[in-house]
Amino acid sequence: MGNITIKLLAKELNLSTAAISKALRDSHDISAVTKQRVLALAAKLDYTPNPYAGSLRRKKSKTIAVVLPEVADSFFSLAINGIEEVAIEKGYHVLIYLSHENFIREKAILKDFQSGRVDGVLLSISAETNDIQHIQDLCNKDVPLVFFDRVCNDIPTAKITTNDYESGYAATQHLIDNGCRNIALLSISNSLAISNKRMEGYQQALKDNGIEYDAANHLLCSNDVLKNNEEIKKILLRKKRPDGVIATVEKLTTAIYLVCKELQLNIPNQIKVISFSNQASANILNPSLTTITQPAFDMGKAAASILFKALEKKNFILKNESLVIPSTLTIRESSTNS
Amino acid sequence: MGNITIKLLAKELNLSTAAISKALRDSHDISAVTKQRVLALAAKLDYTPNPYAGSLRRKKSKTIAVVLPEVADSFFSLAINGIEEVAIEKGYHVLIYLSHENFIREKAILKDFQSGRVDGVLLSISAETNDIQHIQDLCNKDVPLVFFDRVCNDIPTAKITTNDYESGYAATQHLIDNGCRNIALLSISNSLAISNKRMEGYQQALKDNGIEYDAANHLLCSNDVLKNNEEIKKILLRKKRPDGVIATVEKLTTAIYLVCKELQLNIPNQIKVISFSNQASANILNPSLTTITQPAFDMGKAAASILFKALEKKNFILKNESLVIPSTLTIRESSTNS
DNA sequence: GTGAAAGCGCTAACAT
DNA sequence: ATGTTAGCGCTTTCAC
Numbered sequence: 148m149g150n151i152t153i154k155l156l157a158k159e160l161n162l163s164t165a166a167i168s169k170a171l172r173d174s175h176d177i178s179a180v181t182k183q184r185v186l187a188l189a190a191k192l193d194y195t196p197n198p199y200a201g202s203l204r205r206k207k208s209k210t211i212a213v214v215l216p217e218v219a220d221s222f223f224s225l226a227i228n229g230i231e232e233v234a235i236e237k238g239y240h241v242l243i244y245l246s247h248e249n250f251i252r253e254k255a256i257l258k259d260f261q262s263g264r265v266d267g268v269l270l271s272i273s274a275e276t277n278d279i280q281h282i283q284d285l286c287n288k289d290v291p292l293v294f295f296d297r298v299c300n301d302i303p304t305a306k307i308t309t310n311d312y313e314s315g316y317a318a319t320q321h322l323i324d325n326g327c328r329n330i331a332l333l334s335i336s337n338s339l340a341i342s343n344k345r346m347e348g349y350q351q352a353l354k355d356n357g358i359e360y361d362a363a364n365h366l367l368c369s370n371d372v373l374k375n376n377e378e379i380k381k382i383l384l385r386k387k388r389p390d391g392v393i394a395t396v397e398k399l400t401t402a403i404y405l406v407c408k409e410l411q412l413n414i415p416n417q418i419k420v421i422s423f424s425n426q427a428s429a430n431i432l433n434p435s436l437t438t439i440t441q442p443a444f445d446m447g448k449a450a451a452s453i454l455f456k457a458l459e460k461k462n463f464i465l466k467n468e469s470l471v472i473p474s475t476l477t478i479r480e481s482s483t484n485s
Numbered sequence: 486m487g488n489i490t491i492k493l494l495a496k497e498l499n500l501s502t503a504a505i506s507k508a509l510r511d512s513h514d515i516s517a518v519t520k521q522r523v524l525a526l527a528a529k530l531d532y533t534p535n536p537y538a539g540s541l542r543r544k545k546s547k548t549i550a551v552v553l554p555e556v557a558d559s560f561f562s563l564a565i566n567g568i569e570e571v572a573i574e575k576g577y578h579v580l581i582y583l584s585h586e587n588f589i590r591e592k593a594i595l596k597d598f599q600s601g602r603v604d605g606v607l608l609s610i611s612a613e614t615n616d617i618q619h620i621q622d623l624c625n626k627d628v629p630l631v632f633f634d635r636v637c638n639d640i641p642t643a644k645i646t647t648n649d650y651e652s653g654y655a656a657t658q659h660l661i662d663n664g665c666r667n668i669a670l671l672s673i674s675n676s677l678a679i680s681n682k683r684m685e686g687y688q689q690a691l692k693d694n695g696i697e698y699d700a701a702n703h704l705l706c707s708n709d710v711l712k713n714n715e716e717i718k719k720i721l722l723r724k725k726r727p728d729g730v731i732a733t734v735e736k737l738t739t740a741i742y743l744v745c746k747e748l749q750l751n752i753p754n755q756i757k758v759i760s761f762s763n764q765a766s767a768n769i770l771n772p773s774l775t776t777i778t779q780p781a782f783d784m785g786k787a788a789a790s791i792l793f794k795a796l797e798k799k800n801f802i803l804k805n806e807s808l809v810i811p812s813t814l815t816i817r818e819s820s821t822n823s
Numbered sequence: 824g825t826g827a828a829a830g831c832g833c834t835a836a837c838a839t
Numbered sequence: 840a841t842g843t844t845a846g847c848g849c850t851t852t853c854a855c
């Protein structure tokens with residue numbers, strides 16, 4: 148660790164450490180001359196303040212944590228970009244933690260934040276998270292927390308989401324408009340709010356169009372790629388085979404396309420597909436993929452901005468408010484009649 | 486920040502802070518009974534040690550930094566997963582910094598690491614980085630550094646790369662084997678070692694097949710998507726139009742596919758395409774994409790492992806060694822005759 | 824305008 | 840086996 152300290156500068160210049168500290172922070176009660184001398188020496192010796200000494204003294208770390216379920220996913224990658232952009236601007240550092248959709252790990256991660264390691268937390272909960280005690284505990288320690296995307300409604304704090312219900316509805320309506328009557332929905336959880344809302348939008352659209360909801364059309368996917376493929380295949384081999392599929396999460400797209408290829412089902416003629424996805428490649432898939440695109444970057448940016456607003460004013464309490472940034476439906480070949 | 490400290494535990498149990506500290510760290514010179522009492526109270530009061538106090542005292546932060554050019558890219562996303570996996574296992578924290586391919590920002594980021602904020606650094610340099618003084622400076626402060634993917638050969642430390650030369654060669658040879666004689670190469674830098682090596686492999690393959698290298702076939706792409714599209718279009722509109730294209734970086738794939746569509750060039754009949762890419766969707770593109778796939782996850786994991794080896798033993802010096810993990814060529818429709 | 828002193832929470836010598 | 844003491848590097852009253 149760095150060896151050149153404020154004490155050393157002080158000795159060198161025959162000043163007190165207090166004077167140095169103040170000069171470096173451009174305090175008003177240090178003369179311009181002294182400031183110059185200090186700054187000059189600091190520059191010359193390449194002085195770098197020890198962040199942990201400051202953190203200890205001031206009780207703030209200038210660091211935030213971002214807890215994500217995973218990162219091999221365009222949505223979270225893009226969100227990180229948004230978050231980091233704001234953090235850099237504010238002079239903060241970003242610790243990244245991955246829960247890997249694992250509740251135990253998420254608990255351990257949040258527990259660590261009770262130590263004062265970070266000034267605030269951006270959280271997108273894991274698919275396994277039902278119990279929210281660990282999040283409550285964090286809030287009870289007054290660590291500012293902002294949810295994004297995968298929020299937890301029972302915790303009263305700021306939440307950035309996209310319009311999941313409307314998106315689920317729009318996706319379903321779009322397929323119906325294109326002739327589908329038997330639409331499968333692939334989701335990753337039946338406890339996550341995002342999953343439920345998309346599901347509700349789906350069900351409402353069915354209802355509004357006089358189509359009965361069939362539970363057999365709902366597939367709960369796991370982290371096990373092979374198993375998912377099998378399950379999707381099973382659904383597509385049913386005698387009452389779906390004529391449309393909605394993937395509520397990006398990574399299931401590949402599975403659907405591959406299973407269709409294997410079963411020699413033509414997209415979109417025999418089955419129409421729409422995915423919640425941020426993949427840049429949607430446009431060049433075979434066939435090109437109709438998507439619900441979430442504003443990932445903007446959601447990350449918004450979440451970070453709200454958190455920093457809380458961090459900057461003292462005694463700023465995060466309200467139980469919800470910012471909804473809409474997703475966009477981009478219609479391509481996979482869902483339309485050729 | 487947390488208010489329950491060792492001092493408080495000490496008072497509560499009529500012990501010294503030293504005893505508490507030792508008991509918590511399971512030191513040998515504390516009696517089993519006392520340990521129990523301490524642990525019990527700590528658990529009861531939900532004591533969480535202040536990491537910065539420890540860092541200040543011990544002069545180590547239990548944190549590493551990962552500096553990446555960007556993260557909206559499958560390669561770096563996957564690498565983060567590999568890194569994080571090892572870090573968690575070792576009880577370390579991971580600070581993520583994005584240079585956004587910007588030299589100035591990279592310099593500022595590395596500068597901060599001279600403060601003792603992190604115990605070690607994993608670095609993949611920006612495309613703009615020519616001057617390496619900032620990296621030298623970091624090394625001179627004895628901050629352990631491991632490069633991965635985008636390495637800097639002039640800095641004597643551990644480097645994890647993939648076989649870029651061979652991959653460039655293999656990609657080129659593959660296209661030649663499939664009838665191409667006029668192959669364009671799209672790269673992102675002419676200073677990065679990865680770019681140069683891929684380029685050298687390309688040139689050597691041409692040479693070995695008696696094809697003359699044409700500088701007009703080499704396109705240096707930028708961060709500007711629109712401009713790249715224009716440049717690619719220009720190349721594909723040349724009278725001596727290429728019959729093959731190698732994208733040395735994932736994000737250029739979309740551009741190539743879209744330009745070909747716009748120009749009504751059939752892939753692979755009129756032009757063959759191969760990309761360096763980790764996209765899961767390569768398989769379901771139209772047509773499916775032949776790729777050179779880099780071992781992103783394993784490279785991240787290997788880089789982190791080597792760094793932690795250095796961090797764990799004291800006085801362990803990172804040698805100027807190179808670990809090369811090979812990429813794999815996956816042949817699909819975009820490069821083969823139908 | 825500058826300095827002395829206390830202390831953030833923890834650990835590590837060195838007592839006892 | 841436990842306590843005392845000093846100090847990591849910095850900031851912040853409060854004197855002068």
